[in-house]
Amino acid sequence: MSHKNLQLATFGGGCFWCTEAVFIEIKGVEKVVSGYSGGNAPGHPTYREICSGLTGHAEVIQVTFDAHVISYEDLLVIFMTTHDPTTLNRQGADRGTQYRSVIYYHDEKQKEMAEVVLKKVTPYYKDPVVTEISPLDVFYEAEGYHQNYYKNNREQGYCSFVITPKLAKLRKLHADKLK
Structure with missing residues (x-):
């Protein structure tokens, strides 16, 4: 029986419902939590406050993953290829x-790897990559109804028209990384 090497990754790629649905599908991902990070408003922000755009926070996901099963580099590549990192x-x-493309790193190794992966994927995009790389300061978990949103709300229009195509792209590009 092997011991797990659990680590955290924090990404913002637009609506957290989309990024959460993508990362739940990945082998080695133990947990995905939707939340908020990167802002300067005092206290635990609410979804309504985030939607105002005035808190400075981005909608993000925090991924708990087993580094023995999936690498941080692989997670970064999946992140960078399942959202549009060229739209500010x-x-x-x-x-x-609140919908910015951002990688919040947890340590210097993650920062360095994020920089490497951004350089690696940039040539594949016609427009400049605008993904921010910043240190994680604080992560606020989003309200309960945002967790497992796609799984619990597949029949909703947003899920059908936005998230389902993202999952199809994930399955096409990263089939070898799926559970």
Whole structure:
């Protein structure tokens, strides 16, 4: 029986419902929690406050993963290829700083790897990559109804028209990394 090497990764790629649905599918991912990070508003922010765009926070996910099963580098590649890292403060119809593309690193090794992966994937995009790389200061867990959103709300229009195509792209590009 092997021991797990659990680590954390924190990403913002637009709406957290989309990124959560992607990372739940990945081998070695133990848990995905939707939340908020990167802002400067005092106290634990609410979804309504985040949606105002005034808190400075981004919608993010925090991924607990087993580094013996999936590497941080692989998670970064999946992240960078399942959202549009070339649109500043926007993913599809979602607009505002809360939807920015961002990698929050937990230590210097993660920062260095994020820089390497961004350089590696940049040539594949026609437009410049605008993904922010910043240290994680604090992570606030989102309200309960945001957790496992896609799984619990597949019939909703947003899930059908936005998340389902992202999952199809994930399955096409990263089939070898799926559970």
